[in-house]
Amino acid sequence: MKSKRIIEYLKGMKLQSSLIIASGIFLGLALAQDSIFIPLPKFIILYVIFGVGCSGGAQILNRIFDLKIDKIEHPERGLPKKILTKQDMLKFAVFLLFIPFLSIFINWKIFVLVLIGLIFGILYSENKFKLGRKWYTSYFLLSFGYILIPILAGWLIIKDLNFFILKIAFFFTLIALPITSLRDISDMKGDRKYGKASLPVKIGIKNTILFSPMFSFIIFLIFLVGFKFYLLRNFFKYLATIIILFIPLSFYILKNPKRKINFTILEVFGFLCEILFVWWLIW
Template sequence: MISNYNSKITALILSIRPETTPLGMLTVYIGGLVAGASFNSFTILLAVIVTFFITAGSMTFNDAYDWEIDVINHPNRPIPKGILTPKQMLQFTAVLFTIGLVITFFINLLCTFIYLFSIGFLAVYELFTKKYGIMGNITVAFVSSIAFTFGGAAVGNPLVTLPLTILGFLIVFGREIVMDIRDADGDKQMRLTLPHQIGVRNASLISCILLLLAIAVSPLPYILNIVSLWYIYFIIPVDIITILTVIWFLRDHKNAAISAHLIRGALALGLIAFIIGIL
């Protein structure tokens, strides 16, 4: 009995993707700094904590609705392995979302609105748009990139983060299509993703165009005097990594899984470039 309980707790912890949640938290923190918050701002700390709960909740929400696809694409996740049920995962999701919502009450009304709006978008994604190609990709990209805006909203200055939000949107949008290509075999059982609609080759071209657009607009934060010249020094290697990943991916679509990881790594390095540019 104790062993079964421990396995469920471990499964719940792993289901929030501990390796992924810090990226969203860092994004909000950077949005707050760009908007004028101090490095030790308590308000930004609350916004970062909120981001942990909504990011974790989005992961468990996805697991609860995608478990049939995960049997093929991700058989080691808790539901396909029989450790947890979809109902238990949804209950855990409700707890995570509720805790995050309560914390927004201690920030400001705008953050509460963005939080509820984002959860609504996530619900629309899981229940409706995920099944219909590019609309699902747009939904995920929007919810991910709005984290910059959430950080700015926490200190009452969301508009200044707009260039960062656009950049984040393009990167996540491109990466989401790459992941659809990675999961194409399993998705064809349940979803009509972009690779199934227009073919893997065309979907890969669109993803690469989005990533190259992100590279093209990456100097924008410096041009708009949001960050210092140090940002440029650090973003150039990030752009080079992204370009090389695009070339490698176009040569062989079987590299989609590794390419998706490389893009996420480039995104993490890009966030570090923002921090250095703000110092």
């Protein structure tokens, strides 16, 4: 029974989602020192703070607040199956959310990012604020929390903030913004029943699938021309690689949009996008 509880705690943290956090930290560290050989201790510390503490704690809170939806869409999870209680999950969330406060011993800039990350996580998860229940606020909170903050954390542990890293961080954050809407396709039935205004509920599955890449492409063009991304070293090699990877991925998702593994695949794709960006730019 204990092993089942431990497994459910780990599942509740959704550590697969922290892959994108790990790649963001790597990107920030690599760009800060202009090398793909990053300082491993700094990477591990930042991952524990943001990937385990901030993200894991927020995911556990989200499981508590989304229990009604999970009973419909994910009855196999720990809370619906009553392997864990709300009190168990809340205690674990408090423990995880305490970890990021240790960042005060690193530097004040990382601590400020931690506070912002925790605020984003709570605003997204807590039903009273309803920010996680509206598509036009929930996707911003997710993209900023999972992409912008980790990239800046990797950079700020080594250097001071400047326009270059802000430009890169906002590029990946805004590109990912519409893609996050795809995560709600598998929860559409529960979202509709309990009034969660996700994009698939508002405009339908097909329109969501069409809207997401189209909006991402528009954002990409803005950065390409407005911020002169075409001047970055090897940028078009990077772009060609991403397009080649994205085409078969798109067909796979379109074949069965409601497949629950789809968003995990997109998270892995996002992880590769950030890693390859560093590879082409620095190597």
